Structures are given as C-alpha cells and as structure tokens.
Amino acid sequence: MGKWQTIKQLRALLCELVKIPSVSGSEAENYFPEVLLHKLAELKYFQEHPDLLNQVPTGDGRFLISAFVRAQRPTSRTVILFSHFDVVDVHDYGKWKDIAFDPELLTQRFNEQKKKLPQAVQKDLDTGNWIFGRGTMDMKSGLTLHMSLIEAASEGRFEGNVLLVSVPDEEVNSVGMRAAIPHLLQLKERNQLEFVAAVNSEPMFSLYPGDQTNYLYTGSVGKVMPGFLCYGKETHVGEPYSGLNGNLMASFVTEAIELNTDLCDQDEGRLAPPPTNLIQKGLKDTYSVQIPHRAVTLFNLFMLERSIEEVTTILRKQAEQAAAKIESFYHKEAERYSEAIGSTIVDPKVRVLSYEELLKEACKSYGGEKVDKLIESLIAQRGDKDDRGLSIEIVDQLAILCKALAPMIILFYTPPFYPAVHSHHQPMIRQVVDKIQSLASKAYHTELIEQHYFSGISDLSYIGMPAKHGSMNEWTANMPIWDRGYSIPFAEMEQLAMPVLNLGPIGRDPHQWTERLDVDFSFVSLKELLSYCISEILAGDNHK
Structure with missing residues (x-):
C-alpha cells in the first residue's frame, strides 16, 4: 500500500x-x-x-x-x-x-x-x-x-x-x-x-x-518591485511653503500607480492583476518639527509579455505625471495662500531620475571611489535591514549627496525579481x-x-522558458544591490530552461x-x- x-x-x-x-x-x-x-x-x-x-x-x-x-x-x-x-x-x-x-x-x-x-x-x-x-x-x-x-x-x-x-x-x-x-x-x-x-x-x-x-x-507570472524615492526640500512646519514634503510627493506617486489598470500587462487580451503598494513611508528617523522631506513608496508590478525596458519607460512616465501633479497642486495651494498673506511664493520644479542617473551624478560630483566606499559601508552596516530596506538606504544616501538636484523622484528596483x-x-x-x-x-x-x-x-x-527574451541591463543598472548581496543566475537559467x-x-x-x-x-x-x-x-x- x-x-x-x-x-x-x-x-x-x-x-x-x-x-x-x-x-x-x-x-x-x-x-x-x-x-x-x-x-x-x-x-x-x-x-x-x-x-x-x-x-x-x-x-x-x-x-x-x-x-x-x-x-x-x-x-x-x-x-x-x-x-x-x-x-x-x-x-x-x-x-x-x-x-x-x-x-x-x-x-x-x-x-x-x-x-x-x-x-x-x-x-x-x-x-x-x-x-x-x-x-x-x-x-x-x-x-x-x-x-x-x-x-x-x-x-x-x-x-x-x-x-x-x-x-x-x-x-x-x-x-x-x-x-x-x-x-x-x-x-x-x-x-x-x-x-x-x-x-x-x-x-x-x-x-x-x-x-x-x-x-x-x-x-x-513575472514580477518586479519598483521603488520611488521622493526627495523634497526640508523646512520648519511653520514655513511649509519654504520646502516640499516628501510624504506628499509619495502620495501622488502612489495615487498614480496603485490599482492602475492602464499599467496591467496583457497576454492575448487577458490582464495581469494591477500594481499595488507594498511599502510607503517617510524616512525621518526621529520626531521633530522639520517636515519629512524624504519618503519612499514601493510596488508589486506583474509582468507577462513586457520587457524590462518597456516597464521602465511606463513607470518613468507615471513618475513624470505625478511630478506634474505635485507641481500643479503646490501652485494651486500656494496661490491661494499667497493671496491671503499678500506675498508671492516660488513654485518648485520636480525632476524625475533613474537610480542609474542618480549614481552617475553622485560619481560626477564626488568621484566613483568615494561613492563606492559609501555604498560598501552601507552594505557592511546593514544590520537587520532586508534587501528592500538596504536598497532604500543606498538610494536615500546618494540622494542626500545630490540634494542640489531636489526636488526629485528617483525610480529604482529592489529584490525580488521574477521573470x-x-x-x-x-x-x-x-x-x-x-x-x-x-x-x-x-x-x-x-x-x-x-x-x-x-x-x-x-x-x-x-x-521555465522566458515569455520575452531581452537584456536585463535596464533592471540591473537600476538595482542598488545587484551583485552586492542579490543576484540571479541568468546564464545558468538559460541552460536549464x-x-x-x-x-x-x-x-x-x-x-x-x-x-x-x-x-x-x-x-x-x-x-x-x-x-x-x-x-x-x-x-x-x-x-x-
């Protein structure tokens, strides 16, 4: 038996x-x-x-x-x-x-x-x-x-x-x-x-x-985890129009992506489940009356037939649309407040960068060796941070180095990735x-x-057999911990497909x-x- x-x-x-x-x-x-x-x-x-x-x-x-x-x-x-x-x-x-x-x-x-x-x-x-x-x-x-x-x-x-x-x-x-x-x-x-x-x-x-x-x-189904680090401008809560709240920025990004059916990949007319938020938080470590000018939001995004290049293009477009809405919202509210106090407030301009672009800017300003040492020290001192937490920390610290570019929204990827x-x-x-x-x-x-x-x-x-063959360079270049604790044996996978x-x-x-x-x-x-x-x-x- x-x-x-x-x-x-x-x-x-x-x-x-x-x-x-x-x-x-x-x-x-x-x-x-x-x-x-x-x-x-x-x-x-x-x-x-x-x-x-x-x-x-x-x-x-x-x-x-x-x-x-x-x-x-x-x-x-x-x-x-x-x-x-x-x-x-x-x-x-x-x-x-x-x-x-x-x-x-x-x-x-x-x-x-x-x-x-x-x-x-x-x-x-x-x-x-x-x-x-x-x-x-x-x-x-x-x-x-x-x-x-x-x-x-x-x-x-x-x-x-x-x-x-x-x-x-x-x-x-x-x-x-x-x-x-x-x-x-x-x-x-x-x-x-x-x-x-x-x-x-x-x-x-x-x-x-x-x-x-x-x-x-x-x-x-395939899966990526895109993240958006929102870097605004610090200010005292008593002067909110002198800065830009990172939590506000993140909320606009989340509103643009959460359950957005337009972002669903398709297979012969059948839709993948829509994207949904998995992490959203401000990056202030302690309480103070300084606004939280840095925040992050991460999503689960399913892939069927799209390449990673197509996904990145779509996500960047959403971030750019969110940036435009942030500027519009700020302008509308600032205009109303300006009329009340009889003074003019300068509107912010929010730029969108990829992690790869941010890294290049950091290396240009501070030198590749210094940036590499910073990243390696963050990895060595990761403590109990998981792969997502470590990825966020790296992007955040590079953004701080490049804060002259702020306000900005930085698109990056975190583990895990599933083809x-x-x-x-x-x-x-x-x-x-x-x-x-x-x-x-x-x-x-x-x-x-x-x-x-x-x-x-x-x-x-x-x-399995990939639904769509293509280069993974777009993903690895925008993944802060690629080959720094997280990797995927793509070559071996091809041999076993x-x-x-x-x-x-x-x-x-x-x-x-x-x-x-x-x-x-x-x-x-x-x-x-x-x-x-x-x-x-x-x-x-x-x-x-």
Whole structure:
C-alpha cells in the first residue's frame, strides 16, 4: 500500500508537515529540511541509493532538498517536481494564532464556532472536505503530493526519472530556488539527464473575489518591485511653503500607480492583476518639527509579455505625471495662500531620475571611489535591514549627496525579481494539458481551465522558458544591490530552461487566516491527475 498513497495517509502527512512552523526566515524553516530528509530516507529506494537524496546548502544557512529516482529501465528523460516548504507568518490568525499550525485542531475549533465565521468559510465547513491551517494550501499540500509521487517513482511507477526539489524562501526572495539552479546543472551533467519538464503544484488562485473556477497553469507570472524615492526640500512646519514634503510627493506617486489598470500587462487580451503598494513611508528617523522631506513608496508590478525596458519607460512616465501633479497642486495651494498673506511664493520644479542617473551624478560630483566606499559601508552596516530596506538606504544616501538636484523622484528596483515564463505554445505541454483536462472532466467531473500564467508568483520563473527574451541591463543598472548581496543566475537559467506546468490543489484564501484545502480533490483526484501528468510528459510519443 505504501507510506503516502491513501487519502488517510496523505492527510496525516500533511498535518505532520504543517505542524512544523516553517515561516520564512525562522529557525523552523532551517529545521524543516532535516525532517523532510529523514522522512524520504525511510523509503527503501533511498536506503539503497543514499547518494541520490541530498540536503543542499543555499549559501545563507538554509538548505533545499533534492531527491532523485531513476527509472527501472535506463533513460535520460526526467521530470522535476518543484515545491517550497516555507510559509508566511500567522499574526493574522488573532485568537487562533497558537493553533494555526495544527490543522485538525484548528478545523475542529472553526466547526465549533462556525456561525462566527464568514459565509464562504461556513459553506466549506459544511461539506466536511476542507482542512484549515497555515500552509495547508500554500503549499505543503503540494509537497505532500510530490512525496507520494516520489514514493510511487521509487517503486517503478513511471517510465522515466523523477526528481523532487523542495526549497525554502519562496515567499520572500527565492534564495532556495536560485541556489537550486547550479545544483540542477550539476545533476544534469553528472547523470547525462534530459529535463523534459518542470511540474509545480502551487494551489489554484482566484482571479477575482468569489471566483470558483478551477485552473491549471502553463506558465508563471513575472514580477518586479519598483521603488520611488521622493526627495523634497526640508523646512520648519511653520514655513511649509519654504520646502516640499516628501510624504506628499509619495502620495501622488502612489495615487498614480496603485490599482492602475492602464499599467496591467496583457497576454492575448487577458490582464495581469494591477500594481499595488507594498511599502510607503517617510524616512525621518526621529520626531521633530522639520517636515519629512524624504519618503519612499514601493510596488508589486506583474509582468507577462513586457520587457524590462518597456516597464521602465511606463513607470518613468507615471513618475513624470505625478511630478506634474505635485507641481500643479503646490501652485494651486500656494496661490491661494499667497493671496491671503499678500506675498508671492516660488513654485518648485520636480525632476524625475533613474537610480542609474542618480549614481552617475553622485560619481560626477564626488568621484566613483568615494561613492563606492559609501555604498560598501552601507552594505557592511546593514544590520537587520532586508534587501528592500538596504536598497532604500543606498538610494536615500546618494540622494542626500545630490540634494542640489531636489526636488526629485528617483525610480529604482529592489529584490525580488521574477521573470515571466510560459509554455502554452509548446507542443508537448499542449498535448498533456488537453489530456489532463479530458481526464479531469470525465473521471472526476472537474473542469480545469487553462491559464497561461500562474498569478500567485512561483519559483517556476527561474526554470521555465522566458515569455520575452531581452537584456536585463535596464533592471540591473537600476538595482542598488545587484551583485552586492542579490543576484540571479541568468546564464545558468538559460541552460536549464524547460517547459513548465502548474497543476495544484483547490484551496481558498492564501495568506489569510481562513487558508484552507479541499482534501478530497487534492488527495484523490489531483493525486491521480498528477500521476497521469508525469506519465504523459515522460511518454516519448509526446515529442514526435
């Protein structure tokens, strides 16, 4: 019967994995790979082939897990199963925070207090098919299924090789996946493998509130994080028209970009989700009656078909429009105030610069060596600043050096970056998708609608075929910490590029306290669909 093949076994395994609170950056995230390693080592195959089960360092104290199963009949054809084992934190669970990692207990408590929960949650509870808890949906259910598949592979289920790769840090900077790239190249070269496709099992994401459609994905959305540092002019609060408030400037930039459908990338007429703000704050360290003349605002921006050059051009235009609105607003209010006091106020002119342009100005004024030393000292003294905080600090300090250029808005990029990838035009993937959709409909009465891009962001971005080839110079030149603590192995990614497919569980409310998983679909229907998917990908006639 096996260890992880029945719905009961899979549910128990899922609960065991969820109980390890592997929040990104936590000690439990560091501990999780050891648990996963020991569980996989219980399989007879890895007892006989321990060299094919590896705990691979990511370079920052964390580890990823790689488990390779050779087919009984020698072949180079290999499918890779990708998952991540980190999760987001549980602060949003409120009074249920202490049991957020105990799916059975949390589900029981929700049943006991069902009438206090949202209607959609009550409806799912009534079916008896859903289990709740952080990581049940995103994405330890996917990892659970992959462990089931690797066990099946170890018993000769597939006519080809299967490689399981599970990584940390997907929810933050994808350190795990970026570290997996050289490991995969080594495996490929050492074993003379042909990586036929990468299969991920991230859960289905709703396209809009209340969306009940079930999806499979033939690609993964791209993402950039543009930032705008707004540098105004300092002044006392008693003389506000002698300066320009950075917070005011940032608010105009945010108004220009937040949920702006005109900025949505498109794929054959289908829109990516709109941009939304992730960080906005003034950069004053302490309270005083000096206005906050420096502020920053950062956004999540999805990419499908656009190049980074196109994205930069669009963002710069938005910043220029925001600058014009700042000037117009200032002029309007200054004119009214001037009439009241009987004096003339000089209007500011706000310029827009890229980080690359700011850096050149700083080097021109102070010399490249001094600027490099400043940046290196900021990196050395970063303390507990994350990559976004460090990027902001570098831009801010260079802006202070170049304050004669103010007022100004500086466009820059921060980590992470995810390339958009797709496989919907790839013949083998087209055939496999058609067959999966047919089987799901006939055998499980489930309609799976294809989406070209998984909208939840995934590590497939680092392994798939780029949606649009192009130079990354525009991005790296405007990324303050590029090759200074953050990098992406673009050359190695090109060597590994392969078709991708995301076939995952039905769940609801990722990253919310009502995160939940449809157990029956995930551990019965989806388990068989994934098994069928791997068999079809490995079948040689798909390449004819």
